[in-house]
Amino acid sequence: MLSLAILAACTVCIGTYFLLLRRYARQTRRHLPPGPRPLPIVGNLFDMPRTKVWETFAKWQQLYGDVVYVNVLGRPIVFLNSVKATTELLEKRGLLYSDRPQFPLMNLAGHQWNFGFMSYGKEWQTLRRTFSSQYNSAVALRSFHDAHRASAATFVVNVLKEPKDVSNHLRLRSAQVMFHVNYGLSVSSWDHHFIHTAEAVMEVVSLALSPSMWIVNPISFLNAIPRWLGGTAVASMVEKWQADVNELRYAPFDLVKESVADGSAKPSFTANLLRDPETVGDGTSAQEILIRDTAAIALGGESQSKLTFVAGEVFILMMALHEDVQRKAQDEIDSVIGTDRLPDFNDRERLPYITAVMKESLRFHSPAPTGIPHELSQDDIYEGMYIPAGCMVMGNIWQLLHDPVMYPDPFTFNPSRFITEGSLDCTTNDPSRYVFGFGRRVCPGRLFTEDSLWLMTAQFLAAFTISLPEGASREPKFAAGAISRPLPFEHIIKPRSAAAQKMIEHLQET
Template sequence: MLFSPNPLSPLMASTYLAVAELGLVVFVLALLVSFLRSKPTARLPPGPRGFPFIGNLLDMPTEQEWFTFARWGETWGDICSVTVLGQPLIILNSAKAAFEMLDKKSAIYSDRPALQMGGELVGWKNTLVLLPYGERFRRYRRLFHQLIGSHSAMSRFLPVEEQEIHRFVRHVLAKPEDLSSHIRRSVGAVILKIAYGYEVKQNNDPFIELAEKATEQFSLATAPGGHLVDLIPALKHVPMWFPGAAFRRTADAWSRTLFQMVEQPFSFVKNQMMAGVAPVSFTSVMLSKEISSQDEFDLKWSAASLYSGAADTTVSALYAFFLAMAMNPAVAKKAQTELDAVVGTDRLPSFADREHLPYINALTKEVFRWNSVVPTAVPHRAVQNDIHDGHMIPKGSLVIPNIWKMTHDPRTYKNPMEFNPDRFLQAGERLPEPDPKDLCFGFGRRTCPGSHLADSTVFIMCATALAVFDVSKCVVNGIVIEPVHENTTGTISHPKPFKCVIKPRSEKAVGVIQGEERK
């Protein structure tokens, strides 16, 4: 006879069911806790919503990206982000955010990304601006610091700057319509003499033209979002004959320009040294020592970094100065009043006058603030994961400081679109606004080592030009042509061409200019 077990009582059945349900709940909770622990507690900074796979590729601007980045900041905050084909881009739209990340956490944010177009294909990766953070980068910085890294180091080159600025005003007096080329020649002459001991030619100097051409190409090659190969590195292996590979042919041509810019002035110094006629310069002093082939390679690219970096950025600032004077005659008149009182009208200003010219110093600061020469800087790269201000900054993120926004932030600078040197002078209880040079020359360990050179060049140009020239708007058929402050696209941005009238302030000013020529 077969016996079956007794069926469960209703009470026992409900007890077993309750235990099973409790076990299931505990199991699910354990899985959830494990999932939450494994998931990052912070997310990328906010930003515009992207699409699957391509992310924010379609949102990336193709020109003047600083305006787009600034609009994102107004919507998403001072730290915002986009992701392009899996690459996070962190945009910093305030000085506070930039200082806290790039200065205070410089150990994390001092590296550079490998820019495929400008760095790898064209070859700018060997210059200081794109060099990865490491020992070679530090060697470059030490070389620059010895040469121009402080006011005392720069003092030996001040007579060179004064001499070239005197030549500049003579050239402007003769041909004021060629202002842009006069500025480029003057700045290039200073840099080439410091770096290579080279005296530029009166017209069409080959090294000046090389620097102009190469730096314009650098600006286009490194602009954020300017080239698809920077977002899809595998494209750099596409052969030049392949359809759609025009960027490869462009990179090849730009690479040849860069090679000439690096090699030709360096060879000039070596040939001069072999002939025993090389003047003292950054390159000749270093070559006179016993150095290895690696040291010579670093020296060659360090000199090229100085030559190319200072030449184009300072040109942009000085061209903006003349635009600002044409647009703001009251500012020019106030500066000239100070110059007449301190310097007089019988000579040109010198660096010895600088401490007695507070308004000219303020005007110099305003030139750097008003016209952002490098509006979005060159991207920094995070070398490790970081949690900043509650946001996740993944390793490999590109961090882009929007310098244009920082120098035009109404929270920092009152009426930021206005050119007003008085903002940097104390008046009664009103304190000066922050010095823009703390922003314009970069952040952390990537701060521009040529800042002292740029500052001294812009100061002496502003002072000397205003001492002897009036800058005004053009009048055509009785109609005043109002100049407009608009900038070109690129890593290094210039004011777009404008028209102005440059005339000597008086016959006495003409005599002072010509008197410098006779000295």
């Protein structure tokens, strides 16, 4: 019996070896894009960076150019390092370049319903259209402003109370706004059960998105572990992941459904779409499932609130490092709206430097520096280079945002690069065109995110000053990963003035 199993295993290994070798030989005969030299079988496995991937990718651009090809364990991957290449392939040839590779851990954790990770096709299109009907509509976005205001107010109040804990306050703020907007639920403290579940789901999503998970796919090994060798522990971990995902997918939705039925629902993404009485039933109608699954995506599926919170952390770090920028932004706020209230959305047009600070923070270090991979669905030729079907295609967001032609002196934090004669001017270099990905898969939450970040930026700067303690390092440092956070740093946050402190205390009372 045992020898049969060994024989079968050997046959599979030898078969795989020859398959990979054949594919390798076929592809090298064509004119693939340049890239680091692969080894037989493992390809460029050992060239793949383990930390700060964006630095290695930048080096590859210098060595090999705008389109770089690697092959990891037989899996072709192309990195696009210029606006020209991302525009030409991911945007203009979007029909071919909009598929997604499989993310094995996402499937195992129970995210198959999530359109962010679905193959390009009808189902993806229907879900995305429903999502965009709210998140890309000017009217709906305006109706979300109260949710942004509530979470921004909780944030400044919490910062005043515990300034050292600013990161956690940002995290809470991002999750709070998502629950408010999607379900009309008020979850303004860490004690709320949904927040813990959302956090747990986001941790798994972050792991699932890290390149080692989707390139090497250790899940197949995990699944093969026998129960006596720890397989039981793996199985119960997976069960917990799936239970968390299902709770987020069903529980808040069911609450809204009940409140729509008894007429007490607050306006929200879910309630707005469920208002049609035809839609609500026993939970099995296609329309109801569609609404439930698109609402849940914004919670944990794409790590959206984590991305927004990391963008907030980058802003806080940049302000701590650049007191001159802070002062300039605060002068703008004082001269436009005075010191007796906090900025609001109506002030946005008149505060161009604040918008520029928000945009420069996103540019300086994008929370998802290498985006989410696309997959090519048919063989393609670009500038004489052959790109095989099934190839993963990564738009190298970090590289685009540090292009010295589009952003002169790219390693200097300089919001004024987006200001011309006192007005906001980013017609040719708006970082949001790259930060949120590309083509048909571009982030459908980008306008919503900018609203959220803008209010946080404006209100934080109106209320507080931040500095570094004496002797602290002035070098910004970021962790590696698909979602890349600033490394923890010490800082001192104080209310800007007695008047600012009073304003925040007043918010706390209301």
